[in-house]
Amino acid sequence: MNSICVFSGSSPGRRTEYGEAAIELGNELVKRQLRLVYGGANVGLMAVVANTVLDQGGHVTGVIPQSLVEKEVAHYDLTDLRVVDSMHERKALMADLADGFIAMPGGMGTLEELCEILTWAQLGLHTKPCGLLDACNYFGHLKQFFNHMIDERFLKSEYEGLVLTSANAAGLLDMFENYKPVCLPKWIDREAT
Numbered sequence: 001m002n003s004i005c006v007f008s009g010s011s012p013g014r015r016t017e018y019g020e021a022a023i024e025l026g027n028e029l030v031k032r033q034l035r036l037v038y039g040g041a042n043v044g045l046m047a048v049v050a051n052t053v054l055d056q057g058g059h060v061t062g063v064i065p066q067s068l069v070e071k072e073v074a075h076y077d078l079t080d081l082r083v084v085d086s087m088h089e090r091k092a093l094m095a096d097l098a099d100g101f102i103a104m105p106g107g108m109g110t111l112e113e114l115c116e117i118l119t120w121a122q123l124g125l126h127t128k129p130c131g132l133l134d135a136c137n138y139f140g141h142l143k144q145f146f147n148h149m150i151d152e153r154f155l156k157s158e159y160e161g162l163v164l165t166s167a168n169a170a171g172l173l174d175m176f177e178n179y180k181p182v183c184l185p186k187w188i189d190r191e192a193t
Contacts, residue, residue: 001176003035003061005098007113008045009106010073018105019048021135021169025104026052028169033058037097039090040064040082042075045104050075063093091116100129100176105138121162127181131164131172139165158182 012019022045029036036053039046040062050060054077061080065087068074074081084090091113095101103114120126132139143165149155162182166172 001034001099003037003098003100004029004173004176005037005094005101005117006046006049006104007101007106007110007117008038008049008104009110010039010041010044010046011107012044012048013105015136017136018045018138021133022048022104023052025049025102025133025169026058027056028173029053030056030058032173034173035059035061037061037063037094039094039109040075040078041068041073043073045106047075049104050078054078061097063090063097065090095120095126098128100131100179102131102133102172103139104133105135111142118162121181122159124183127183129164129176129179130162131166131175133169133172134165134167137167 006025008022026049030053036050036058038050041047041064050062053060060078061082062075062078063082063084064074065084069083082093084093095117101117103110118130121130146155146160146163150157150160159182164172164175164179166175
């Protein structure tokens with residue numbers, strides 16, 4: 001792995017632990033000589049991760065749509081800032097540039113990015129590790145919902161390992177290094193429904 005894409009909030013959130021987790025992740029990326037790929041903004045947890053990596057001399061690529069540049073949220077001090085036309089282009093380029101994906105606490109955008117990249121993994125469009133940096137058990141209810149999908153037979157149980165989870169950055173990145181992709185021929189066959 002050379003680069004990790006981080007999905008995170010454009011808000012710092014309610015708890016100071018979220019920012020501490022972002023700093024921990026940024027430091028761990030630099031320690032492991034991993035480049036950061038993220039949404040290119042200078043706000044919220046996104047900025048905390050990016051600034052931590054930059055402060056430690058690491059490489060940061062931001063990908064941001066022109067519409068957000070116009071709202072003055074672009075981070076202009078990055079190693080590499082790429083401005084694209086749409087959110088769709090943003091996600092596709094971030095996916096192309098990254099060797100793995102980590103979601104941190106965030107809102108609808110973070111959840112949408114995570115779900116899309118997990119769907120691409122389920123469809124076999126990529127075999128890169130995907131994980132949750134689960135500060136303060138932020139993703140606890142989401143993990144329960146994934147298990148509910150399995151229980152209700154909308155998701156095969158083998159896909160439970162599709163989302164790696166740790167409360168700390170080092171543990172999560174260790175999991176990434178040992179990741180074995182889940183490859184199944186079908187989601188659920190007609191006889192199983």
